[in-house]
Amino acid sequence: MAAGQRAEGGxxxxxxxSPAQLFSARSRSRRIPVRGQKDFFPDGSAEQRxxxxxxxxxxxxxxxxxxxxxxxxxxxxxxxxxxxxxxxQSPAGKFWQTMGFSSRGRQCLHPxxxxxxxxxxxxxxxxxxxxxSIQDGYERFLSGGSASSVSLQQYQVFGHxxxxxxxxxxxxxxxxxxxxxxxxxxxxxxxxAGVKRKRSTSPSPTPTSTSTPTSSSxxxxxxxxSQAEADGAASTCQQMEAACVPGAGEGGQSPAEGAGxxxxxxxxxxxxxSSIHFPDLGYIGSPASPGSPAPHGCLAPPxxxxxxxxxxxxxxDVAPWxxxxxxxxxxxxxxxxxxxxxERRRRPDVSTDPEVQQCRNWAEYHELLARRxxxxxxxxxxxxxxxxxxxxxxxxLVDPDEDVSTAELLEKLRxxxxxxxxxxASRLKASDEWRISFNxxxxxxxxxxxxxxPGKPHCRVCVCSFSDPVPDLRALKLLALQSGDxxxxxxxxxxxxxxxxxxKDFQLPTDVFG
Amino acid sequence: MATEVVxxxxxxxxxxxxxxTRFDLEKETELxxxxxxxxxxxxxxxxxxxxxxxxxxxxxxxxxxYTFGPGSKIAVFTWQGxxxxxxxxxxxxxxSKDTPMLLYLNTHAALEQMRKQxxxxxxxxxxxxxVGPTDVGKSTVCRLLLSYAVRVGRRPTLVELDVGQSGVSVxxxxxxxxxxxxxxxxxxxxxxxxxxxxxxxxxxxxNIKLYNKLxxxxxxxxxxxxxxxxxxxxxxxxxxxxxxxKGSGYQALVHCASTFQVDVVLVLDxxxxxxxxxxxxxxxxRVVLLPKSGGVVERSKDCRREAREEKIREYFYxxxxxxxxxxxxxxxxxxxxxxxxxxxxxxxxxxxxxxSQDDTQLKxxxxxxxxxxxxxxxxxxxxEDGEEGVRKGIVESPVCGxxxxxxxxxxxxxxxxxxxxxxxxxxxxxxxxxIRFMDMK
Numbered sequence: 001m002a003a004g005q006r007a008e009g010g011x012x013x014x015x016x017x018s019p020a021q022l023f024s025a026r027s028r029s030r031r032i033p034v035r036g037q038k039d040f041f042p043d044g045s046a047e048q049r050x051x052x053x054x055x056x057x058x059x060x061x062x063x064x065x066x067x068x069x070x071x072x073x074x075x076x077x078x079x080x081x082x083x084x085x086x087x088x089q090s091p092a093g094k095f096w097q098t099m100g101f102s103s104r105g106r107q108c109l110h111p112x113x114x115x116x117x118x119x120x121x122x123x124x125x126x127x128x129x130x131x132x133s134i135q136d137g138y139e140r141f142l143s144g145g146s147a148s149s150v151s152l153q154q155y156q157v158f159g160h161x162x163x164x165x166x167x168x169x170x171x172x173x174x175x176x177x178x179x180x181x182x183x184x185x186x187x188x189x190x191x192x193a194g195v196k197r198k199r200s201t202s203p204s205p206t207p208t209s210t211s212t213p214t215s216s217s218x219x220x221x222x223x224x225x226s227q228a229e230a231d232g233a234a235s236t237c238q239q240m241e242a243a244c245v246p247g248a249g250e251g252g253q254s255p256a257e258g259a260g261x262x263x264x265x266x267x268x269x270x271x272x273x274s275s276i277h278f279p280d281l282g283y284i285g286s287p288a289s290p291g292s293p294a295p296h297g298c299l300a301p302p303x304x305x306x307x308x309x310x311x312x313x314x315x316x317d318v319a320p321w322x323x324x325x326x327x328x329x330x331x332x333x334x335x336x337x338x339x340x341x342x343e344r345r346r347r348p349d350v351s352t353d354p355e356v357q358q359c360r361n362w363a364e365y366h367e368l369l370a371r372r373x374x375x376x377x378x379x380x381x382x383x384x385x386x387x388x389x390x391x392x393x394x395x396x397l398v399d400p401d402e403d404v405s406t407a408e409l410l411e412k413l414r415x416x417x418x419x420x421x422x423x424x425a426s427r428l429k430a431s432d433e434w435r436i437s438f439n440x441x442x443x444x445x446x447x448x449x450x451x452x453x454p455g456k457p458h459c460r461v462c463v464c465s466f467s468d469p470v471p472d473l474r475a476l477k478l479l480a481l482q483s484g485d486x487x488x489x490x491x492x493x494x495x496x497x498x499x500x501x502x503x504k505d506f507q508l509p510t511d512v513f514g
Numbered sequence: 515m516a517t518e519v520v521x522x523x524x525x526x527x528x529x530x531x532x533x534x535t536r537f538d539l540e541k542e543t544e545l546x547x548x549x550x551x552x553x554x555x556x557x558x559x560x561x562x563x564x565x566x567x568x569x570x571x572x573x574x575x576x577x578x579x580y581t582f583g584p585g586s587k588i589a590v591f592t593w594q595g596x597x598x599x600x601x602x603x604x605x606x607x608x609x610s611k612d613t614p615m616l617l618y619l620n621t622h623a624a625l626e627q628m629r630k631q632x633x634x635x636x637x638x639x640x641x642x643x644x645v646g647p648t649d650v651g652k653s654t655v656c657r658l659l660l661s662y663a664v665r666v667g668r669r670p671t672l673v674e675l676d677v678g679q680s681g682v683s684v685x686x687x688x689x690x691x692x693x694x695x696x697x698x699x700x701x702x703x704x705x706x707x708x709x710x711x712x713x714x715x716x717x718x719x720x721n722i723k724l725y726n727k728l729x730x731x732x733x734x735x736x737x738x739x740x741x742x743x744x745x746x747x748x749x750x751x752x753x754x755x756x757x758x759x760k761g762s763g764y765q766a767l768v769h770c771a772s773t774f775q776v777d778v779v780l781v782l783d784x785x786x787x788x789x790x791x792x793x794x795x796x797x798x799x800r801v802v803l804l805p806k807s808g809g810v811v812e813r814s815k816d817c818r819r820e821a822r823e824e825k826i827r828e829y830f831y832x833x834x835x836x837x838x839x840x841x842x843x844x845x846x847x848x849x850x851x852x853x854x855x856x857x858x859x860x861x862x863x864x865x866x867x868x869x870s871q872d873d874t875q876l877k878x879x880x881x882x883x884x885x886x887x888x889x890x891x892x893x894x895x896x897x898e899d900g901e902e903g904v905r906k907g908i909v910e911s912p913v914c915g916x917x918x919x920x921x922x923x924x925x926x927x928x929x930x931x932x933x934x935x936x937x938x939x940x941x942x943x944x945x946x947x948x949i950r951f952m953d954m955k
Contacts, residue, residue, distance in 0.1 A: 269798040270637065271777055276624045278778070279617040282788050282803035302623030306630075308665035309566075311593050313542075316616045321805045325783055351797035362775035365796050389866055396866040405879040406858050485925065 017068070025068035069121040077114060079127040079140065084149060086114035086125055093122055098167045098449055110170065111141035112150045112158045119159070153493040154437050154463045160498050161461070165443030169451075171436040171460055173482055269360045277302075281322050421505040425481035434475040436460045436482060440489075459489045459502070466494035476503055532559070532601045539567070539609060541595040542616065546809040547607035551585040551817070558582050558602035565596025570654055571661025572696040574598075580699050583834060585820070589809050591615050614805045618655060621780065621804065622662040625750070628777070629668060632748050638740055639668075639750030641774050645767055645791070646782030648757030649813055650806040653681055655782065656754045660703070661696040663749065669694060670749040671739075672703065673732055675770065676756050677725070678716045678818065682708050684829050684891065684916055685716050685822040686947045688728045690736060692746065701833050709735060710913045712893040714855055715948045716822065721856045722762045723875035724909070726769045731910050733773040750777075759787050768794055782806050826891065826951045829916060830932060842920065843937040844928045852881040852892065852944045855909055878908055881946055883929060887919050889950040892931075895943040914940055918951045 017025070042048070075093050077086040088107040092100060099113045109117070115137045117123035125132045132140065142152050150158070161168050277299055299316040307313070350356055359365040389396055397412060398404055404412075439457040441449065460483045464471075471479070471490065479488045480503075490501045537545050549558045559581050562574040567590050574580070574590070579601070582588055590598055591613065600607060628640040642659070644652045656672060663670045672691045674682045682689040682705055689710040697703045711728045718725040740747035753774060755767060764787075771779060771791075779799060781788040783806035792801045813821070832838035857874040881887070897911040917939070921930040932953060933939070 271628060271631070271640075271798070271800065273800050276627050276800075277620065278624045278800060278802040279620040279804065280802040281805060282781075282785070282792075282801070299620050302620055303627075306623040306626040306666070307619065308662050311619075313593065313616060313619060316620050318617070321614065321617065325785055325803060325805050349793040350795070351793075356796050359796060359798065361798060362772070362796075365798075366772070386866070397864055398860055400860075400865055404857060404860060405854075405881070407882060409860060409864060 022068070025066070067121055073122065074124040075117075075122060077109060077123050077125045079114075079125050079132065081127075081140070084111060085109065086111065086123075088123075095122060098446060098451070101451070110150070112155050115141045115155060116159050116162055150437075151463070153465055156493055156496065157461060157463045157491040157498060158438065161438070161440055165446070166458070167441040167443070167446060167449055167454075168461075169439045169441070169454065169457075171439050173436070279316055279318050281318060281325050418507070420507075421477060421480040421503070423477075425477040428474060428478055428481075430478060431475070434462060434464070434471055434479055436479060436488060437463050439486075457486050459487050461489050461491050461500075463491050463493065466492055468492075480505070532556075533603055535600045535607065536563070536597060537600065537607075537609060538597040539565075539590070539592045539595060540611070541593060542613070543592065543595075543609055543611045544613045544615065544809065545590040545598060545607065545609050547588055547590075547600060547604040548811070549582050549584055549586045549588075549602075550605045551820075553584065555584040556602050557584070558586070558600060558604045560588070560590065561599045561601070563597045563599055565592060566594050567592040567596040567598060568661075569699045570697065571658040571665075572699050573665075574699060582700065585817075587809075587811050589613075589807070610808060612808055614807055617804055618658055619662070621802065622659055625659065625663070625778065626666060626668075629663075629748055629750065632750075639670075639748040640778055641751050641753070641776045642778045642780060643753040643755060643767070643771055643774065643776045644780045644782065645755050645759065645787060646757065646784050646806070647759055647787075649810060650757075650782040650784070651810040652676070652757070652782055653679070653754055654807075654810075655780065655804070656752050657681075657697050657702070659752055660693045663752075664693055664696050668749040669745045671736060671746060671751040673736065673751050673753040673774070675725075675729060675732075676754050677713045677718055678756065679821060680825065681754065683710045683913075684826045684949075686713050686891065686949045687711060687893070687913065688713055688725075688732060690732050690751075711910075712855070712895065712913050712945045712947070714893075714945065718756055718758060718766055719762065720948070721875050722766060724855055725766055727876060727909065729766070729770045730773045733770075733775075736774070759784060764790065767791070771795055771799065778802060780804055822949070823951065826916075826918075826949070827953075830918070830934060830953075838934065841933050841936045842930060843933065844930050845937075845939060847883045847927045847929065850939065850942045850944050852883060852887075852946055853878040853908065854881050854946045855879075876909055883922065883924075883927075885922050885924060887929065887946070888922050889952050890919055891947040891949045891951050892917050892919065892944040893947065894939060894941050895945055896941060897943050898941075908943055908945070913945075917944070918953065920953060 073093075075088060076090045077088050079086055085103075086109040088100070088109065092107055095117060096107070099117070100107060100109045102108070109123070114123060114125055115134075118125060118132075118134055118137050125137065127136075127140070138152075142150060142155055158168050279299055299318060301313050301315050304310040304312050355368055356365065359368055390399075398409065438461040439454070440459050440461055441454060442458040445455070462479060476488075487502055487504070492499050492501060539545055547558065549555060559579045560574075561579050562576050564576070567574045569580075569588060569590055625640050625642065631637070632639040644656050646652050653676070660670050660672055670693050672682065672693055674680050674689045674691070677686055677688060679685065680687055680689060681702060682691045687710050689708045691703060691705060691708040693703060694706075695704065709732070711731060713721070713724060713728060715721065736751060751774070753770065753776070755770065756763060759767065768791075770776075776799060779791055779795065779801045781791060781801060781803050783804070785803065788801060788803040795801060827835055830838060830840040855876065855878060857877045857879045859874055893913040894915045894917060895908050895911050896914040897908045915934055917931040917933045919929050920932055923929065
């Protein structure tokens, strides 16, 4: 049984439709006529006038068209002007997943939601037991004038986004985390806390009496729930083992105690390499080195006592190895070669120096070098920084003694300081001039969308008229602060046309570290 | 001529399906084999059947299976003759008679002679520096000499100055490690309580001043240890160096010899370096030229990079990535101070006219945490958390551990780190390395 219903001046009548009428109503095109861009720009031609007329008549015919819906599909609602909401009186339809809220055991709709659903033909709203027409809806729902009511422009944005598939909720500033809470990473623990709380409550959940539609865990309870977790994150009382223990401490006990171990050596160098035989392949050209074991370079087998497991090994013939050293040619440019030859000429063998010959160990050699360095110390001292440069009003950019990273240096050279949208925003006084109206969630999340835990919105919408002034920096900062890490989109309404603008905070990439 | 008996016995191998190859080695010969470096390559197992054999100075147990992963290059040497079985399919496997092991053994004998003398005279033992170009087996010779020394009851110290391919800690560090037992055949020396300093890069050339400074630090700590620990003093040290032997790299070698007061320099396969060191080091330092082993393989750049990565992975996940379980947690920027050692030099145009900046290479520069920090390895310095102004001593402080930044959240001002220990961080002074590590496996 189908019925077309229309309210005209409060007079109600039912009309039975014939099957033919029903059929034509069903097969009617449901498309909204599309307006081309710039169609409204007058150029005076007859053709444009014809097009405009056609477009207008299409709209008129759309408006006058009779809406035919099945009664069973219509959810009944009742308009409560005092609370400025629509209470549902029959079970809600599929729209309940993304719209409406529960309050004191009642299922309610916000006026903009009710109006949208009326336009879609999903809800029929009664007031004083009479059904409201769509025109009535516009008049009653969008008037109000209180802070919680919705203006026509806001409704237009709401409807536009809804039709595009987005989930649109009212924005509630109190449910947003402050930047301080966000810094503490409270939101994560808060989410967890919310889940826990839900599980621990009694199996029959009675909805709490808040008019905030967005989240079930109101912000007043969050801090106490997340206290324990925040503590855990910040705890520093735990001690842990070092991953790899430095061995420096071992040697640090008392260095002075063992200092006497080092004896002043005898006249000869400590090691007598004439009796300690290394298998040195380099002898052949150096007759100066004393005590080469044998001219043909055959080493006697070492004392087995010196070897692991008292190995007994045969004598070692060094000679055949001599031809096999340095097989790989070292590549050198001619410049390098010249430099090396120069160096060789300038720097003779250190050991030919008679004073060095006197040294018997490193300690004495270091002493000698230090002495020589002291003798040569008549060099001009390194230039110290001229103090007068820093006395004046204008000082040099950098101090040569200072250690500056490239990033710091660039920072010093910078003329225009970077600023972020959020800089200093928390100090600004809040104003009511601009406010965020809606949270918008992306259409692809609709399938598993939960009104109690909507998650992070895709963006937040702030509605303004085309004739309003452009928001100033102050307003933008306040909006950005209120919105947190979700971007704010400004919807500009120009008589039914909507454009969306957003201010993006971006950072120029810097890839200097150190 | 090596008489090599190769028997292919597919059935009697206990590891089902693995190809088994038997090698009979004559005395003083060496079996060299390489395992394919590919990711999915099969591991190769080695078993000593009869006789005695050693791998880089560490003896093999009879009838125990040793596993070698992809990329391993192993030489099994025997003094007395032995027979071994290889299970699996190595990329190459051949027996060589031509090894310089006898020369290395004689080198050890000479060093041992010096230790004996040191013990007798109540003196310090030999300090040995191993130098040579890249890919001549410096690290292997060090391992060999250290293992031999430990096997005759000494306690030598390994000083690792090769910042590119550190055998002790992660790359980009210099370190010292007291050796108390021969190297494990598979894993190498057990790393217990090493002394590690942060260098921050894989080549000493990026900051040669810092490199020399750290060398001096290590030398000083080692000398202090020698003064209180007689055994360490007699054991001496073996210093492994970088393969950079030209220009500043050569100067760094001379500096190292001087600060460590080395007694013996072993030059591997580089005659010119040998002659230069003979010229530039005083006469009481014995410079010895040794050949490299024919089995040494040249490693490509990629191969080195992979080895570095593997080393860092080993630090976090343990040998073959199975024994450790690192932690991952968030660190707030405000809780840590990140520094880089070495300020970039400022262009002259930014300085007062006619002035030059004095040395910047040892200075600490604070790093502003940002997204570019991601994947960098950070050293946790053991320097006490002092005032912001107290930056002194951080460069010379040893490192107590390493973390890797896995994610940076500039919004929340936190970074996620991979750490071997649970939170909180032991110390809050971090030093950034040029080295990055992506935890992909």
